[in-house]
Amino acid sequence: MKNKLILALDQGTTSSRAILFNHNGEIVRVSQKPFEQIFPKPGWVEHNPNEIWSSQISVAAEVVAQQGISGEGIAAIGITNQRETTIVWDRETSEPIYNAIVWQDRRTAKYCDELKAAGHIDMIKKKTGLVLDAYFSATKLKWILDNVEGAREKAEAGKLCFGTVDTWLVWKLTRGNMFITDVSNASRTMLLNIHTLEWDEELLKLFNIPKAILPTVKQSSEIYGTTATTLFSTKIPIAGIAGDQQAALFGQMCTKPGMVKNTYGTGCFLLMNTGEKAVYSNNNLLTTVGWKINGKTTYALEGSVFVGGAAVQWLRDGARVIKTAPGVNSLAETVEDNGGVYFVPALTGLGAPYWDQYARGVIMGITRGTTDNHIARATLEGIAFQVYDIVKAMEADAGEKSIELRVDGGAAASNLLMQIQSDLFQFKIIRPKTLETTALGAAYLAGLAVGYWDSVDDIQAQWIVDKEFFPKLEKEKVENMLHYWHKAVKCAQNWIED
Numbered sequence: 001m002k003n004k005l006i007l008a009l010d011q012g013t014t015s016s017r018a019i020l021f022n023h024n025g026e027i028v029r030v031s032q033k034p035f036e037q038i039f040p041k042p043g044w045v046e047h048n049p050n051e052i053w054s055s056q057i058s059v060a061a062e063v064v065a066q067q068g069i070s071g072e073g074i075a076a077i078g079i080t081n082q083r084e085t086t087i088v089w090d091r092e093t094s095e096p097i098y099n100a101i102v103w104q105d106r107r108t109a110k111y112c113d114e115l116k117a118a119g120h121i122d123m124i125k126k127k128t129g130l131v132l133d134a135y136f137s138a139t140k141l142k143w144i145l146d147n148v149e150g151a152r153e154k155a156e157a158g159k160l161c162f163g164t165v166d167t168w169l170v171w172k173l174t175r176g177n178m179f180i181t182d183v184s185n186a187s188r189t190m191l192l193n194i195h196t197l198e199w200d201e202e203l204l205k206l207f208n209i210p211k212a213i214l215p216t217v218k219q220s221s222e223i224y225g226t227t228a229t230t231l232f233s234t235k236i237p238i239a240g241i242a243g244d245q246q247a248a249l250f251g252q253m254c255t256k257p258g259m260v261k262n263t264y265g266t267g268c269f270l271l272m273n274t275g276e277k278a279v280y281s282n283n284n285l286l287t288t289v290g291w292k293i294n295g296k297t298t299y300a301l302e303g304s305v306f307v308g309g310a311a312v313q314w315l316r317d318g319a320r321v322i323k324t325a326p327g328v329n330s331l332a333e334t335v336e337d338n339g340g341v342y343f344v345p346a347l348t349g350l351g352a353p354y355w356d357q358y359a360r361g362v363i364m365g366i367t368r369g370t371t372d373n374h375i376a377r378a379t380l381e382g383i384a385f386q387v388y389d390i391v392k393a394m395e396a397d398a399g400e401k402s403i404e405l406r407v408d409g410g411a412a413a414s415n416l417l418m419q420i421q422s423d424l425f426q427f428k429i430i431r432p433k434t435l436e437t438t439a440l441g442a443a444y445l446a447g448l449a450v451g452y453w454d455s456v457d458d459i460q461a462q463w464i465v466d467k468e469f470f471p472k473l474e475k476e477k478v479e480n481m482l483h484y485w486h487k488a489v490k491c492a493q494n495w496i497e498d
């Protein structure tokens with residue numbers, strides 16, 4: 001068994017990845033495929049669910065083929081995924097009835113306002129740990145049922161399935177045999193009571209969601225079933241599922257209360273393990289389920305930034321200032337500072353700690369001397385400032401100052417971004433050798449379930465530091481930058497009027 005490999009499927013916002021890990025937690029092979037981002041209207045973001053599946057299964061098949069193994073060589077599959085993204089499909093045909101509404105999509109912002117005005121904020125926070133925002137699945141699911149012709153009747157009749165991306169992938173991997181999700185993904189729907197870990201009747205009534213449309217909620221690490229034989233040469237156990245941010249927390253081995261990581265992907269997500277206690281924030285952070293293993297639930301506090309690496313992507317695809325994402329670094333490195341330019345990348349509103357659905361991006365402080373180099377630098381800083389604001393909120397909740405931060409995700413590859421982050425915090429940033437901690441977390445969850453690894457202690461030593469970043473910038477300069485950053489944030493806030 002230990003000679004076999006674990007296959008992690010990491011279905012992210014911008015690409016699908018498949019990674020084979022060995023018993024030492026090392027990457028043996030990776031394959032990655034980007035897929036289309038669909039923006040039908042300002043503030044709307046969609047994916048084609050069939051493309052999510054085809055890109056994911058093609059990279060899985062690719063790593064297996066390139067490694068020259070068959071299904072026999074894989075001990076288990078672990079799944080991790082972009083969270084909240086909402087897919088509804090026909091139970092009979094497996095055909096989606098609408099595009100996936102992506103977590104960044106703001107189309108239900110107004111409906112959230114109505115719910116706030118009707119006084120539902122506290123009940124929702126108490127039961128789900130979440131802030132009333134268009135980010136989560138419940139309002140997106142309601143939108144599909146209300147806006148796709150015939151959907152509500154079909155849902156009432158039990159003919160439709162709703163799933164976050166994990167549910168959709170398991171459905172496809174098992175050819176419709178399994179309709180499940182795990183507690184970490186379920187906790188992001190705004191329909192799960194995070195204390196009982198069951199779908200909540202009061203919430204289902206509020207959002208007008210028929211229970212028949214929902215999957216069964218499972219632990220994050222257990223043998224759920226096996227893949228359909230038509231996909232790989234043999235049946236492979238599917239044994240781990242977690243939302244990507246919770247998986248990254250696990251992959252970073254933040255398994256003890258108080259441990260924190262930040263992932264710099266499309267968005268940025270800072271999570272702190274709070275142990276068996278669901279801790280509530282007084283500073284606009286989310287309470288979420290980390291994972292459930294062997295009947296024990298671990299909770300986390302989370303600060304979510306909607307646009308992190310996606311700001312770099314916009315610089316590449318929207319503004320066309322750079323040709324590749326890493327190109328942002330070579331541009332930004334050529335200037336010593338931002339030249340007074342501040343970019344608040346509120347391209348899909350602002351997440352924690354502002355929770356402003358109507359904020360939009362601003363670039364402030366442009367002068368005749370401003371160049372694309374300054375804009376590139378301001379983009380990286382805009383990512384780091386947002387993470388700074390979240391750490392401050394978490395420190396206020398914890399009542400103590402942070403001393404270090406573990407980082408991962410695609411954009412954490414940028415040494416400049418990590419240096420800026422350390423300068424802002426004035427403490428150490430630690431980047432582990434494996435930046436693919438999301439996939440690694442899913443691999444660990446699956447491997448633990450099938451006995452590939454014996455226990456968390458067995459894998460703890462596999463977390464190895466690659467590079468540490470220490471603050472270099474004087475405190476006064478940092479304070480001045482923070483002053484202008486917060487001034488720019490005010491300009492971005494509450495921009496959209498309808």
Ligand SMILES: Nc1ncnc2c1ncn2[C@@H]1O[C@H](COP(=O)(O)OP(=O)(O)O)[C@@H](O)[C@H]1O
Binds near residue numbers: 014414
């Ligand atoms: N070297 C780099 N410097 C800065 N940003 C980068 C770099 N490499 C990738 N990125 C950004 O990181 C993001 C990709 O990270 P990843 O963890 O793969 O995201 P996701 O899982 O959300 O799809 C992209 O938004 C990209 O713009």
Ligand SMILES: O=P(O)(O)OC[C@H](O)CO
Binds near residue numbers: 011
């Ligand atoms: O695709 P990522 O890595 O940016 O993660 C998306 C999050 O899960 C959204 O909550």
